[in-house]
Amino acid sequence: MKHVIATIGAAALAMALVLPGANAAEEEGEQHTVHYPLKKPVEQDWSFAGPFGKYDKGQLQRGFKVYANVCSACHSLKRVAFRDFHELGYSEEEVDAIAAGYDVEDGPNADGEMFTRPGLPTDYFPSPYENEEQAKVANNGAIPPDFSLIAKARGVERGFPLFVFDVFTQYAEGGPDYIYSLLTGYGEEPAEHVVVPDGLYYNPHFGSGVALAMAQPLYGDDVEYDDGTPATIEQEAKDVAAFLMWAAEPHMTERKEMGFRVMLFLIIFAAFLYLAKKQVWSRVDH
Ligand code: HEC
Numbered sequence: 001m002k003h004v005i006a007t008i009g010a011a012a013l014a015m016a017l018v019l020p021g022a023n024a025a026e027e028e029g030e031q032h033t034v035h036y037p038l039k040k041p042v043e044q045d046w047s048f049a050g051p052f053g054k055y056d057k058g059q060l061q062r063g064f065k066v067y068a069n070v071c072s073a074c075h076s077l078k079r080v081a082f083r084d085f086h087e088l089g090y091s092e093e094e095v096d097a098i099a100a101g102y103d104v105e106d107g108p109n110a111d112g113e114m115f116t117r118p119g120l121p122t123d124y125f126p127s128p129y130e131n132e133e134q135a136k137v138a139n140n141g142a143i144p145p146d147f148s149l150i151a152k153a154r155g156v157e158r159g160f161p162l163f164v165f166d167v168f169t170q171y172a173e174g175g176p177d178y179i180y181s182l183l184t185g186y187g188e189e190p191a192e193h194v195v196v197p198d199g200l201y202y203n204p205h206f207g208s209g210v211a212l213a214m215a216q217p218l219y220g221d222d223v224e225y226d227d228g229t230p231a232t233i234e235q236e237a238k239d240v241a242a243f244l245m246w247a248a249e250p251h252m253t254e255r256k257e258m259g260f261r262v263m264l265f266l267i268i269f270a271a272f273l274y275l276a277k278k279q280v281w282s283r284v285d286h
Helices: 002-028 057-069 082-088 092-100 132-138 162-169 174-184 233-248 252-281
Strands: 103-106 115-118
Touching: 057 082, 057 233, 082 092, 174 233
Parallel strands: none
Antiparallel strands: 103 115
16 A cells, blocks of 8 residues: 555656646747737726716717618627617607618518518618628628627626726626727737738737738718717727617616615615614513
8 A cells, every 4th residue: 555655656746847847848839828809908988887877878879870870881780679769869750760761671562572661660770681691701701790789798808806806896898898999909010920811900909819800990080970079980989889888788777777776775674674683682681
């Protein structure tokens, strides 16, 4: 028995001596794992951040304009209906007009054929492509992702210690920060060791590689804002990111209000429970 233990001990010792050597050899070969994105998202101030955050309707309307004029050429928004735009502060007539501005496929008619008609408030946003294959062909093999949930689907791992602080600061704007940074992150020259594949565009803020299949979509002055806000690239990127957050979570404001009320209720309830407990146990000798 002693021999066995001694042998195992010797083997463990030998491994402990050999393994660090092996690691050192690997490091010399410069096999570093690269983490994407190359650059962390740039944090922005959002009106909807924090426990009392609210959407800024003016900003959402501007963001919608950017989406409608630029992004909707490639990206669908399948889960948002025109009638939802009431929440952006548009009137009945304005929503009707927005919907009517799109052609929607309907049918079949009495002859069994599909037909297109102007959109109604109850319709969902039409997709720019007939199907995924068409989207792929038009975009160099990459499908532009649907926008309905993108602001919640993207985000960058924050790592220690930030994710600990996030619990207290209630940071939940990783998606819009990521989208903002991606849209404003083009234009830099890649470092020498970075190889950009053909047909892709370098962007250090892209979360899954050094480059993506989307060319820079915004340059500034891509739209003219109705409220006179200067349409800089930063402004447009921020507005469209806020709009996408709304699309992904339209009832965020209600959720936060409800959360606050529940916390308030629990605090008051806890105080009453404490008083009740004191009352119940007051006649018992300690
Ligand atoms: C010409 C077509 C085109 C336009 C216009 C366009 N995109 Fe894209 N977008 C793409 C394609 C293609 C991809 C997929 C890229 C990939 O995965 O390599 C993409 C991907 C994305 C992604 C996901 C990136 C990721 O992390 O996977 C976001 C976010 C995005 N686009 C936002 C926008 C916004 C916002 C606009 C409007 C301001 C816009 N796009 C306009 C084609 C387009």
